[in-house]
Amino acid sequence: MSVKAFELVPAVERDLLMGDKARINIECIECCGKHLYMGTNDCFIHHFLLDEVTSSKGKLTYSAQKLLHKYLGLKKPVAELRAASALERLIVLCDGIVFLVDMVTLETVPSAAGGGAKIRGVTAFCVNENPVNGDPFCVEMGVISSKKRTVQIYMVYEDRVQLVKEVTTPEQPCAVSVDGYFLCLALATQYMILNYNTGASQDLFPYNSEDRRPIVKRIGREEFLLAAPGGLGMFANAEGVSQRAPVNWSESVIGAAVSFPYVVALDESFITIHSMLDQQLKQTLSFRDGHILQDFEGKVILASTKAVYVLVPLPLERQIQDLLASHRVEEALILTEGAQQNIPKDKFQILHKRILQQAGFIQFGQLQFLEAKEHFRKGQLDVRELISLYPLLLPASSSFTRCHPPLHEFADLNHLAQGDQEKVLRFKKFLISYLGEVRSTEVANGCREDVDTALLKLYAEQDHDSLLDLLASDNACLLADSVPWLEKYHKYFALGLLYHYNSQDSAALQLWIRVVDADLQDSTRSGLYEYIVDFLCSCSNPDLVWKYADWALAKDPTIGVHIFTKRPVSKDVTELNPEDAITYLGKHSQALLLFLEHLVLERKIKKEKFHTHLAVLYLERVLSLLSEAPADEERLTRARERLQALLRESNLYRAQFLLGKMENCEQLLLERATLHGKLEENDKALHILVHKLKDFSSAEAFCVWASSCRDSAYQQQLFHLLLEVYLDRNLPGKSQAAAGGGELEMAAVDLLNRHGEVFDAVRVLRMLPEGWSLQLLRPFLGRAVRASMHAGRTAQIAVGLAQSENLQLLHDRLKDRKKPIFVSEKKGCHLCHNTFSEPDVVCLPGGAPVHTHCVAQRVRDSPTKRQLTNSSNHT
């Protein structure tokens, strides 16, 4: 399990350095741009020029050219070399002495007049790469001297070194690194951070430097990498806190460096490479006789005792692709995201998106849909990449081509599922849910047609409930592509909806009608017929309505007529002309009747034509029922009730015309009476009711009905007429049948007793036959007397009240006569609040002056029309 993050490339081979002199070892190296310096155990410094060569295949090699070597004259190994390129000096540690050497000539720099260029008794030193002192022409250096428990801070100039600070340490230090004011020290038994400016210190952790060589490596601003017990690489910052988890090295690490995002470490036989992002070991390279590992300006250089190598990082993208190729999605993403700061922002975003998408496809292929979806979302995947994996889902017209290089290795779904139908189904279910989620987000921008069409196809194929929701709401499904697909899966109802959405209502209707007529099979929608009726009902195109209503009416006139009766009243639906509809409905008598009922009874349209038409239709039905033998009494009664109700309640039909139609129909006497009543032929009506029908209660009801909107005089007249009819002695046949005469008289008595209040009692008394007993008329008479008494008394009270009011007004008038009433242009009228412009005023009771016209107005408006007096001409 490894990543290929680095490649080991030889830089300076053994021959070039020492030829055949076997005892020469490399002790230290320094690299500064193309210049590579090497210190050896025989006290030489070698200077090479290192050139990077990239082969045509992209392979990197180094070619080294020896420029110079120089013996330092101390017979001891060169322990450390550090370049101060701004000063053109190399800082050299050899034989416990630090001194300066010219970078070009390798000549030792003699001491300047003012001060020494040498420090003695040094065991180790380090250069501050992040000095607080910003002077570019000096270098700050931390120095450990062999005897005292101190660290000294020196400034190195071109020709001299200057001690600027000395801090004591609790134990003898053996390794040092510095950043800003912070010294990071390996002491004999522990690591510590020491601020040389303030003297403040912070213990890090214990470490026995006798057992293992400590490592103190600055890896960034105020952050250090330390070798810890148990072979750990620990991170610590200047505050003494670890902000990254440690990496797990071997116990014998010699050197370490960071080449972000990796920690590279060297032990006796291996180079190990850990990721700082997840602490995992990513790569191991075998390396014998490893001796030095250091990084110079981002370049990691290694040396065995005899040769030098460069550890060249592979391009990040290649590493990531390697990880993806072995399906290590998490690691690939961690690596990508970890590189964020090292890559320009826009470039990073492109890379990151692509990796997320690739990661998503890997997880998709492994049926880890939740993770895949998340990565697709974060990577802003063009959904068509996904759709295109499913054969035939993208519309033929889609301009989409898969991105290159490809985001995945799958040809299509079949390739991916390898014939496993259960898998295929799971892939499809995923796409359904994914498309369903993204179709209304910006992910679908610019490809809504492709998304919706693909979704439609999946829904249809999978018999998914949401197919109808998709089509009934805003969608971008392509008609041309969807039609054959929906037909294939017998989704005719849905197809109709799609036609409708594309403003092809006629096609929709034709299709649905074929389904209702069982030409086509689609059970999606039960009650499709009713649906079509509803559809026509709210259809805004009258031509379509005329075209398809026939079919609907033929199928079921009572429901079909809803097309006409249930049309919503709104701007979007054009009003159908009722007369046209009536003409149209001519051949559908039942529907026509329902429609007229709708117009007359529900919408209460006041048009003679409709009312007469409806009445005629009712009448025709009654007549046809009457002509049946045997008559269906129940239906007949219902039909007559309807007819009667209409005749009674409507005032718009042509009564004479209807009367003509039933003139000689002796079975429809009641209806005829009603019509006579409408024509105000009350006597004829009552005659029919009393003499032909002998239906006294109907006669009474007729009086009540016929006078219902009239004044009481009319009513009285009508009731008197009825009374007369009852008492008419001259009628032929009446004297013959005494019993019948008695019947009429009884009816008259009942009428009087029941409706006494409407009669003029005096007139009635004159009309009544002499011989009638008082007892018989007792209720009538009693009520009549009481009513007359009541009326008399009420009148008396009214008189009394009027008199008293009159008196009151007289009193007011007298009072006001005594004093003047002031009227001026500044005074307002109490009624209209305007000022007075002329002296004619009227005083209200109480004396307030008002305009004469205001009073007139008020009197006109007041219900009691009281007269006001007190007119006055005073000013």
Add this chain to the structure above:
Amino acid sequence: MPEVSKMKKPDVKLVLLGDMNVGKTSLLHRYTERKFKDTVSTVGGAFFLKQWGPYNISIWDTAGREQFHGLGSMYCRGAAAVILTYDVSNWQSLAELEERFLSLTDTANQDCIYALVGNKADLTDPRAQLSQDSDEASKDRMDCGEERTETQVLSACPTPPASPASLSGITLGKQVTPEDAMALYGRILRYKGLEEKSSLPAEKMCFETSAKTGYNVDNLFEALFDLVLPSILRNKNENQQSPTVDLEECRGAKRGRPGCC
């Protein structure tokens, strides 16, 4: 050398301490990945960043092995909460907390809070044996008080109940009762020189969990997150005037940049 990019700085730090094998890594796994998986003894330490509302909480999992003991102080530096973990089936693991681990917490924040967590409760407490998903866990949170008292009643028996594991032949160390843990909590407060009255009560800070079944795990972490919230807010405040930034400013002033010290 290029600057190594700085990590997104967490707002607050929690540290898991305790002897090896008590289940620190397993607890963190259970909480972050919601499962119990095989672990290897932790090397050095590891940490996990938890997004808690708008805050980043880093939870450090330390190594219990003696070899890495020295690193403990550093991990605890600046911690807002320390989770002292023991194994309820192993008396020694509780004793180790006091003997070895308590002193490591000297570097933690002044107002650091301490939780005592007895893990592997599934080995001793039948209720912790039911595997819990998050729903049950939240229910459990509500029942928490009631359970606590029950546990006390249970452990009020003069002799500890025979452990189910020892019946099945596995020998375990002497078990730890909640009282033992609460007594240790009292001693921790004393060690820290804290008043019992003004500190968080033992009942609230002693937990029994099972990383194996998930018992009480969410409860533990979320209770602690809530408790360190004030610490987070203070950190955020201080960050606006943190000592490191001050230093930079001073340095800037010396370089002649417009500074403000």
